[in-house]
Amino acid sequence: xxxxxxxxxxxxxxxxxxxxxxxxxxxxxxxxxxxxxxxxxxxxxxxxxxxxxxxxxxxxxxxxxxxxxxxxxxxxxxxxxxxxxxxxxxxxxxxxxxxxxxxxxxxxxxxxxxxxxxxxxxxxxxxxxxxxxxxxxxxxxxxxxxxxxxxxxxxxxxxxxxxxxxxxxxxxxxxxxxxxxxxxxxxxxxxxxxxxxxxxxxxxxxxxxxxxxxxxxxxxxxxxxxxxxxxxxxxxxxxxxxxxxxxxxxxxxxxxxxxxxxxxxxxxxxxxxxxxxxxxxxxxxxxxxxxxxxxxxxxxxxxxxxxxxxxxxxxxxxxxxxxxxxxxxxxxxxxxxxxxxxxxxxxxxxxxxxxxxxxxxxxxxxxxxxxxxxxxxxxxxxxxxxxxxxxxxxxxxxxxxxxxxxxxxxxxxxxxxxxxxxxxxxxxxxxxxxxxx
Amino acid sequence: xxxxxxxxxxxxxxxxxxxxxxxxxxxxxxxxxxxxxxxxxxxxxxxxxxxxxxxxxxxxxxxxxxxxxxxxxxxxxxxxxxxxxxxxxxxxxxxxxxxxxxxxxxxxxxxxxxxxxxxxxxxxxxxxxxxxxxxxxxxxxxxxxxxxxxxxxxxxxxxxxxxxxxxxxxxxxxxxxxxxxxxxxxxxxxxxxxxxxxx
Numbered sequence: 308x309x310x311x312x313x314x315x316x317x318x319x320x321x322x323x324x325x326x327x328x329x330x331x332x333x334x335x336x337x338x339x340x341x342x343x344x345x346x347x348x349x350x351x352x353x354x355x356x357x358x359x360x361x362x363x364x365x366x367x368x369x370x371x372x373x374x375x376x377x378x379x380x381x382x383x384x385x386x387x388x389x390x391x392x393x394x395x396x397x398x399x400x401x402x403x404x405x406x407x408x409x410x411x412x413x414x415x416x417x418x419x420x421x422x423x424x425x426x427x428x429x430x431x432x433x434x435x436x437x438x439x440x441x442x443x444x445x446x447x448x449x450x451x452x453x454x455x456x457x458x459x460x461x462x463x464x465x466x467x468x469x470x471x472x473x474x475x476x477x478x479x480x481x482x483x484x485x486x487x488x489x490x491x492x493x494x495x496x497x498x499x500x501x502x503x504x505x506x507x508x509x510x511x512x513x514x515x516x517x518x519x520x521x522x523x524x525x526x527x528x529x530x531x532x533x534x535x536x537x538x539x540x541x542x543x544x545x546x547x548x549x550x551x552x553x554x555x556x557x558x559x560x561x562x563x564x565x566x567x568x569x570x571x572x573x574x575x576x577x578x579x580x581x582x583x584x585x586x587x588x589x590x591x592x593x594x595x596x597x598x599x600x601x602x603x604x605x606x607x608x609x610x611x612x613x614x615x616x617x618x619x620x621x622x623x624x625x626x627x628x629x630x631x632x633x634x635x636x637x638x639x640x641x642x643x644x645x646x647x648x649x650x651x652x653x654x655x656x657x658x659x660x661x662x663x664x665x666x667x668x669x670x671x672x673x674x675x676x677x678x679x680x681x682x683x684x685x686x687x688x689x690x691x692x693x694x695x696x697x698x699x700x701x702x703x704x705x706x707x708x709x710x711x712x713x714x715x716x717x718x719x720x721x722x723x724x725x726x727x728x729x730x731x732x733x734x735x736x737x738x739x740x741x742x743x744x
Numbered sequence: 745x746x747x748x749x750x751x752x753x754x755x756x757x758x759x760x761x762x763x764x765x766x767x768x769x770x771x772x773x774x775x776x777x778x779x780x781x782x783x784x785x786x787x788x789x790x791x792x793x794x795x796x797x798x799x800x801x802x803x804x805x806x807x808x809x810x811x812x813x814x815x816x817x818x819x820x821x822x823x824x825x826x827x828x829x830x831x832x833x834x835x836x837x838x839x840x841x842x843x844x845x846x847x848x849x850x851x852x853x854x855x856x857x858x859x860x861x862x863x864x865x866x867x868x869x870x871x872x873x874x875x876x877x878x879x880x881x882x883x884x885x886x887x888x889x890x891x892x893x894x895x896x897x898x899x900x901x902x903x904x905x906x907x908x909x910x911x912x913x914x915x916x917x918x919x920x921x922x923x924x925x926x927x928x929x930x931x932x933x934x935x936x937x938x939x940x941x942x943x
Contacts, residue, residue: 320920324913324916327887327912327916328894328909328912330893330894332887332888332891345920345923345924348923348926349919349920349923352869352872352919352923353888355869356869356884356888356889357888357889357891359789359869359889360785360789360889360890360891363784363785363786363788363789363889364781364782364785373780373784373797373800373801373804374773374776374777374780376801377776377780377800377801377804377805378772378773378776380801380805381772381776381805381808435902436813453806453809453810457902474834633797634797694770694772694773695773696770697773
């Protein structure tokens, strides 16, 4: 049944479609006054939809507890990325050391073989790089940049190949393949696969020597075939299939084969079917990777003990607590949020999450009418400084305002003016002053 | 498309990105602070609040991670919004997959209805969007709520331009027919579905 009222109505609809497809829908809105009936109602609906976009964006100026969480996660992500110019912290020393050693071995191996192209190129399929740029077969995959397989895609480095399922998300950092989502299959010696800390690392990894599933949401790795070494900041274990391993996300977990074992490679269960490839001359295997001398001896787990969780004391890590507190705060469950932020600060006082959390805790205190506690929390952050200093200073101003300490408030505003003269919070603080006068 | 809402900038896009790349300590926070509202707007239009926070966080981290690749042909906010939309769609599709996994095969053939509390859109607008299949709804949200060009809609949805046009066309037609049914006093598909009918 047609619901169009007339030929004229149909023609108007066609014209409206043309305008929309030509990205000229504003013309449609401008002509609304001359319309009646369903045509007018339709244009009004588009006006409402447009208004929704503007309304949602106009909600921009609210204080955002998400920012603290984002910056804390960013701090952890940056800390977990090998960066030669930075001195590695003790916490990341084990992973960084092992990764660098492996990277150096692989780099040495490839660079000393004449005629071998060490660049990583797209072999088949297409990848979104940085969410905006498509790279195609033959193109080089930029290092340290997240890439997403548009469809099933393979990348190649010399004779090694990694194939990804559609929508898999990965990057190559210092020769190390870092995966945060998706499924992949590795052919060759490119065996280092780590699930990054940043965004929901989930996926499966399959090589000739092992097959595993990583689920960061639950913090588990299930090894169904082969042997791997799993390293986190706190633990380093060798697993033999079948094995189940738990860790506390969002800490980075690095997975590596203990040694290349091509002679015992069983037929792999393919996660992604790589496209037919030209026959490749068998390549010499690199020297087995040596473990750093100061590394603890990898612990072998008997099958009977594989189900145990290796770090029960970290079942609720700082990241978990921060996320949970933030969820409570967003849901308006302020008492729970306060309790968890406080627990975060008490249990993990040196973590980036706790540092960022002190600003969020201050905001929760303020919402609960605990201005003195809020002031202490904001000032604790300011004392150590950090990227949320503007937010903390703005919180201090509001807390002092709530306490009626006008002198202190004026001093805090002055501090904000000196520290961030173009801060949006400064405009709001000055507005606060003007309203008082 | 030019952003409808000019950003309250402390420094120009180019300056800010240069500072982020130079690892100036507070530049990342400023960038996050600047793009967060735009990403949040997209997330709140598309996702339930619980999912929106995760998508927002993911999207802003992606922006921080990939800012070196921002091409200065458009505003930083516009680019960030597109990155945000892609992150939201990923979360949305994951949620849809999980929902579809829970459905019986017979049910999987049905249009999965939008949950009542999905997104933060106003009731009168949400009513029209709820009746649409998700691919059409995504195209409508990107085009009519956020004003993306057709090419941008196609890129964000990661589909060919003609597919994006097709989704938008059918989505608009469904909304249009719903309007005319209401005008003629005929029950809408959403009402019929609420009465137990099949969409």
